[in-house]
Amino acid sequence: MSDGLARLAAGAGLELDWRRPDEAAASCPEAEFADRVTELAGSAVLADLFATTATGPAQLTAVLQLVSDPSWLLLSAELAGVTFPSLTPRLHAASWYEREIFEMHGLLPEGHPAPGPLRLHDWPEEHHPMRPRAGGVARLPHPPHVPKWPAVTGQGVFQFPLGPVRSGPQEAAEFHFSSGGEDIVALGLRLGFKYRAIERLAQGQPAERALQLAERLAGTSGFANGLAFTRAVERALGVTVTQVSEHTRALLAELERLHSHWGTIGRLAESTGLLVGAAQYGLLKEEALRAAGRLTGHRYLRGALRIGGLELELGPSARRQLRAQLDGWRERATGLGRLLEDTSTFQDRLDTTALLSPEYAREHNLVGPVGRASGIDRDTRRDHPYAAYSEVLFDVPSRAAGDAAARFQVHVAESTQSLRIMAQLLDDWPADAGPAPAPQWHSGSALGWAEAPGGETLHFVELDPVGRVARWRARPPAVVNWHPFAHACGSGNNLTDYPVIEASFAISPAEFDR
Amino acid sequence: MSRWLTRGLRSGVRTTRFPDPGEAGEEGAASSVRLRWQALAPAQALVAARDCPTTAIEASGTESVGEMRFDAGACIMCGRCSRAFPEAFTAAPDPRVSVLQRDRLRATVRWSAGEPLAPAALHEVAVAVRRKAHRLFGRSLHIRHVDAGSCNGCESELQQLASPYVDLQRLGLFFTPTPRHADALLVTGVVTRNLRSALLATYAAMPAPKLVVAAGACAISCGSFAGGPMTVGPLDRLLPVDAYVPGCPPTPQALLHGLLLAIGRASERANVLEEASDGA
Numbered sequence: 001m002s003d004g005l006a007r008l009a010a011g012a013g014l015e016l017d018w019r020r021p022d023e024a025a026a027s028c029p030e031a032e033f034a035d036r037v038t039e040l041a042g043s044a045v046l047a048d049l050f051a052t053t054a055t056g057p058a059q060l061t062a063v064l065q066l067v068s069d070p071s072w073l074l075l076s077a078e079l080a081g082v083t084f085p086s087l088t089p090r091l092h093a094a095s096w097y098e099r100e101i102f103e104m105h106g107l108l109p110e111g112h113p114a115p116g117p118l119r120l121h122d123w124p125e126e127h128h129p130m131r132p133r134a135g136g137v138a139r140l141p142h143p144p145h146v147p148k149w150p151a152v153t154g155q156g157v158f159q160f161p162l163g164p165v166r167s168g169p170q171e172a173a174e175f176h177f178s179s180g181g182e183d184i185v186a187l188g189l190r191l192g193f194k195y196r197a198i199e200r201l202a203q204g205q206p207a208e209r210a211l212q213l214a215e216r217l218a219g220t221s222g223f224a225n226g227l228a229f230t231r232a233v234e235r236a237l238g239v240t241v242t243q244v245s246e247h248t249r250a251l252l253a254e255l256e257r258l259h260s261h262w263g264t265i266g267r268l269a270e271s272t273g274l275l276v277g278a279a280q281y282g283l284l285k286e287e288a289l290r291a292a293g294r295l296t297g298h299r300y301l302r303g304a305l306r307i308g309g310l311e312l313e314l315g316p317s318a319r320r321q322l323r324a325q326l327d328g329w330r331e332r333a334t335g336l337g338r339l340l341e342d343t344s345t346f347q348d349r350l351d352t353t354a355l356l357s358p359e360y361a362r363e364h365n366l367v368g369p370v371g372r373a374s375g376i377d378r379d380t381r382r383d384h385p386y387a388a389y390s391e392v393l394f395d396v397p398s399r400a401a402g403d404a405a406a407r408f409q410v411h412v413a414e415s416t417q418s419l420r421i422m423a424q425l426l427d428d429w430p431a432d433a434g435p436a437p438a439p440q441w442h443s444g445s446a447l448g449w450a451e452a453p454g455g456e457t458l459h460f461v462e463l464d465p466v467g468r469v470a471r472w473r474a475r476p477p478a479v480v481n482w483h484p485f486a487h488a489c490g491s492g493n494n495l496t497d498y499p500v501i502e503a504s505f506a507i508s509p510a511e512f513d514r
Numbered sequence: 515m516s517r518w519l520t521r522g523l524r525s526g527v528r529t530t531r532f533p534d535p536g537e538a539g540e541e542g543a544a545s546s547v548r549l550r551w552q553a554l555a556p557a558q559a560l561v562a563a564r565d566c567p568t569t570a571i572e573a574s575g576t577e578s579v580g581e582m583r584f585d586a587g588a589c590i591m592c593g594r595c596s597r598a599f600p601e602a603f604t605a606a607p608d609p610r611v612s613v614l615q616r617d618r619l620r621a622t623v624r625w626s627a628g629e630p631l632a633p634a635a636l637h638e639v640a641v642a643v644r645r646k647a648h649r650l651f652g653r654s655l656h657i658r659h660v661d662a663g664s665c666n667g668c669e670s671e672l673q674q675l676a677s678p679y680v681d682l683q684r685l686g687l688f689f690t691p692t693p694r695h696a697d698a699l700l701v702t703g704v705v706t707r708n709l710r711s712a713l714l715a716t717y718a719a720m721p722a723p724k725l726v727v728a729a730g731a732c733a734i735s736c737g738s739f740a741g742g743p744m745t746v747g748p749l750d751r752l753l754p755v756d757a758y759v760p761g762c763p764p765t766p767q768a769l770l771h772g773l774l775l776a777i778g779r780a781s782e783r784a785n786v787l788e789e790a791s792d793g794a
Binding site: 489 | 517660
């Protein structure tokens with residue numbers, strides 16, 4: 001149990017219910033919720049804010065993360081009506097969470113400056129996808145009118161729409177530039193095209209089956225999201241996992257980070273017109289994907305996870321084969337990273353592009369390489385160790401500059417660290433202790449987390465007595481990191497910088513839309 | 515710049531010769547599951563159907579009499595069936611899995627008194643249509659990709675098509691940013707409510723004659739998301755589809771085979787059934 005969290009709760013007058021040594025729950029009356037969360041957010045990080053309407057009375061839950069003394073606090077408040085006082089005027093990081101609560105559950109944050117929808121386009125106003133239809137719900141509040149795009153008008157300002165069908169094989173999202181010619185004056189962002197209602201689809205499914213939805217939340221972070229979901233279910237059931245499984249999970253998660261990061265760096269090289277660089281990283285990414293395919297039978301590691309362990313074992317020869325590749329990869333990736341740093345046509349495009357100041361990043365609680373490039377030194381692998389991460393040595397690279405160049409450097413440095421972690425795991429492989437017993441299904445709820453390639457992913461899962469999903473809330477890193485995107489584009493960049501900006505953020509619309 | 519040149523040259527030629535014979539299956543993983551129906555008992559079919567997360571395996575009947583419907587177009591490669599019954603469900607890394615007709619991905623196996631009956635005959639391929647497509651597009655094809663609600667797995671593999679390992683341009687295939695210049699529409703994803711009109715507008719903007727390729731389990735059958743409140747697919751409910759590329763996601767070589775198949779430059783290897791004597 002965490003002393004820091006106990007002190008914090010005592011200061012706020014909250015009674016803690018310790019569900020696990022590192023996870024406590026507390027509740028407070030609806031009227032006090034906003035004050036309590038704002039107060040706690042001074043010393044803890046507001047990692048998520050979500051509503052639950054599927055399993056009883058409507059309820060708000062704030063997830064607060066204590067880094068100094070690793071622990072999580074889930075603060076909940078039951079709502080009597082369909083409105084609640086908005087946190088956004090005092091806590092900017094709550095803004096998009098509250099918009100999502102409104103569109104998905106029909107609970108209106110009163111006092112929110114712009115509570116319009118993020119994901120739903122042309123959707124009947126009274127219907128909210130996550131809210132159960134049955135049971136005679138009272139008439140829900142209608143959304144205040146929100147303009148579709150930021151209105152920047154004036155002489156010489158023209159509008160330039162892009163998407164949802166864009167050039168090349170890219171994901172669907174819509175961008176609306178206001179420009180005076182070269183500069184981006186403002187960017188309007190429209191996401192939600194790919195909203196597949198994953199969390200809603202999972203409701204009522206056995207957790208083992210819902211896992212394949214978690215793995216398909218986003219292509220290049222499927223394993224990390226699947227792992228966070230699996231861990232949430234395992235924590236809810238009180239299942240412990242064998243050491244071999246923990247090692248394998250960490251190894252596969254790092255392999256996913258490698259192919260994802262190498263893909264990101266390759267796209268950055270491509271965005272500056274450096275095609276040889278893009279091709280070189282394309283080779284590295286393909287080799288990592290093939291290694292994943294040989295190890296697990298799936299290039300994106302899908303189907304490898306199981307609640308309580310893994311579906312597969314990595315034999316000694318498979319491990320040796322992977323270990324033999326690591327040194328060559330490190331040598332090539334380090335050389336290429338250095339070569340990119342020395343290439344002026346590449347660096348000039350990245351320097352001071354899409355600046356995010358450390359203050360801005362802190363205010364929005366940014367995660368992953370985007371946050372770490374703006375001075376936020378946080379990484380769940382180090383701060384809240386899971387799988388086998390407490391048994392290996394690694395650095396968490398961070399930069400203070402906050403531009404595209406810093407994000408590039410963080411990606412390069414992180415891929416080197418991933419190789420370092422993989423080598424340690426493979427060199428110190430634990431003895432097989434036999435298969436883990438099958439999990440005993442019962443009701444429960446818990447938080448699970450993992451460090452996806454794009455940053456911290458947080459999954460809250462509530463199970464019913466036979467192990468079906470009653471409520472699943474996924475907060476992948478894209479939910480946090482799309483928020484500053486428009487701001488970063490608008491701060492003194494040109495239209496030609498746009499491909500560089502998007503590549504440097506490395507966030508997927510699918511992971512946001514879900 | 516000269517350092518980049520020497521580095522590029524030092525890497526040598528890494529490109530596969532696929533679709534030339536003998537160059538397939540170096541990608542480390544399979545794009546589709548094939549069925550050896552002789553090696554499956556009805557009781558096993560019932561278990562496989564229970565564990566299948568999509569509609570790829572559906573079975574009815576008892577321990578000795580029954581029927582199993584297998585649909586490789588709905589398979590998301592979760593591996594449950596091939597781990598439980600490796601003799602019957604095989605994930606062979608041959609990327610030549612694309613087909614021209616949706617039914618070619620389906621098979622029905624029936625059992626009577628515990629003995630399997632030979633599966634129903636499969637549809638003939640419309641050869642004449644392929645010849646015409648070959649004449650029109652056989653030399654070069656410009657492809658417009660539309661993401662209709664994927665997980666980004668398909669896009670990640672599509673981006674690998676341009677990597678030196680696959681290099682689709684050596685075959686005269688190009689991605690084009692504008693639908694006005696496109697000969698083929700390559701669609702990934704389940705077709706969400708929010709992307710339906712963008713997809714149809716892109717198709718309408720393409721000049722005739724035009725081909726449509728459905729890539730991945732989502733585009734073919736909605737995969738894991740079938741029946742979801744936001745799913746309006748599968749694709750062939752909205753547009754006429756010329757080739758189906760199964761996989762979750764399809765591997766780069768599988769995508770390449772699907773594109774070449776659509777323009778008559780490759781042929782269907784076989785159907786989803788694999789004879790036990792095949793030796794594969």
